[in-house]
Amino acid sequence: MSESALTTSEPSSLATEPVRIASRKSELALVQTHWVMGQLQEHHPGLILELNTLSTQGDIILDVALAKIGDKGLFTKELEVGLLNGSSDLAVHSLKDLPTRLPEGLMLGAITRREDPLDALVVHERFRDYQLSTLPEGTVIGTSSLRRLAQLRHNFPHLQFKDVRGNLNTRLAKLDNGDYDGLILAVAGLKRLGKEDRIHQVLDPSVSLYAVGQGSLGIECRQGDGRILGLIQPLADAEATARCLAERALLRALEGGCQVPIGVHSHVQGDELHLTGMVAQLDGQRLIRDSQTGSVADAEGIGIALAHKLKQQGADEILQAIFAQARG
Structure with missing residues (x-):
């Protein structure tokens, strides 16, 4: 583990002690984490930040296909351990890597504005x-x-x-x-x-639907940590949050993980959120795709409703066959 600290000169009511931020060591992860650190310091002058970098299982095992390693926290578990044992206060993730079911005691505190997810x-x-x-x-x-x-x-x-x-x-x-x-x-x-x-x-979405959460960053923290939640709240983007919550609800309802052939596309128009989802066989022979539209205020409900539609069309059958193949 390596550590570095960034400080700014102006005081803040929330800057009474350092905020320890966990990140993967990869170049992309560090670029993303430093962006979050910059945003935090912009919104909270005087805030002291400490960066803790770690290697995850997904970073270490590079000679095996991701799908064969397993997908439960492949790029996030080590960072979450630091949150749970108190050595870190928040963790910055590529949201697409963050499982939809988090360890007890942790929560997704903020979803940042979204880069192009295609x-x-x-x-x-x-x-x-x-x-x-x-x-x-x-x-x-x-x-x-x-x-x-x-x-x-x-x-x-x-x-x-x-x-x-x-x-x-x-x-x-x-x-x-x-x-x-x-x-x-x-x-x-x-x-x-x-x-x-x-x-x-x-690639047009008609050719390749993207991964749940792709393009957004997820900031994970401990449940009930009011100080950290207050600090990261200005980084939350309303539209990205609604879209990603709908996508993650779809994935959770399908009981899928990061390494399954589930794709999405979402957009917000006015007060409506439109979500498209896809489940496919690994060989591509069978592909099920459908859409659901509803109120932005019911983002997770839209994802759950779309999952139900896809299940009715055979998504469960496809996914169970994939899970059985992975176990066997």
Whole structure:
């Protein structure tokens, strides 16, 4: 564990003691966490922040596909231990990595404004004249996401797919070295790391629904910690919160985890929230997709209602088969 501290000079009524922030060590995680730290100091001049960086199981095990490791807190558990034992006061997560059921005593204190949640195609230079739909048969696309894999197999069965692990720079290096012809990555991560110029094509939601919570950051803290909740409240974004709560309610009601082929798309128009969800077989042969619209004030109810719709159409059957395969 390494620690660093940031301070500002002006006093604050809430800045009586340091706030200890837990983050993964990856470059993207640190960029995201430093953004949160900057926002906290902007809203609370004089606040003292201490950064605790840790490696999670998902960061350490890089030679096994994510789906084979298991998805219960793969990128979050170690940070949550620090919250529970009191060594950290809050943890910053990519919201898509945070399970929908949190350990007893912890809560999702704030969801930040959302970066573009869509997926993107990044290609080797020899394929720069192609779009995803025109790539030649046998083109090798790298992805570690079962959600992306199932949708791509459904829409582009002529392509080949290969698991890819490692941080963003590692994946891009593998692409540039010719290990892959293309990669599917999150637009948000590429933008946050200043790699937006590598985006070859942003995938339309009709092709690839994104991961629950993708593009937003989740700030986790202890339940009932009024001081921390007061500090992070200005970072909460109302629209992102409504959308992500609906998405997370859908995932929770489907009893899915991070490593299952469940995708979403949401948007808010006026007082209405529109949510689309998808569940697919791993081979892409069967894909169930539907939508639900309702009041922004009932975001979680919208997610639960959509989960019920998808279950009626066979989502439970698909997911149970996937879980049985994973156990066997």
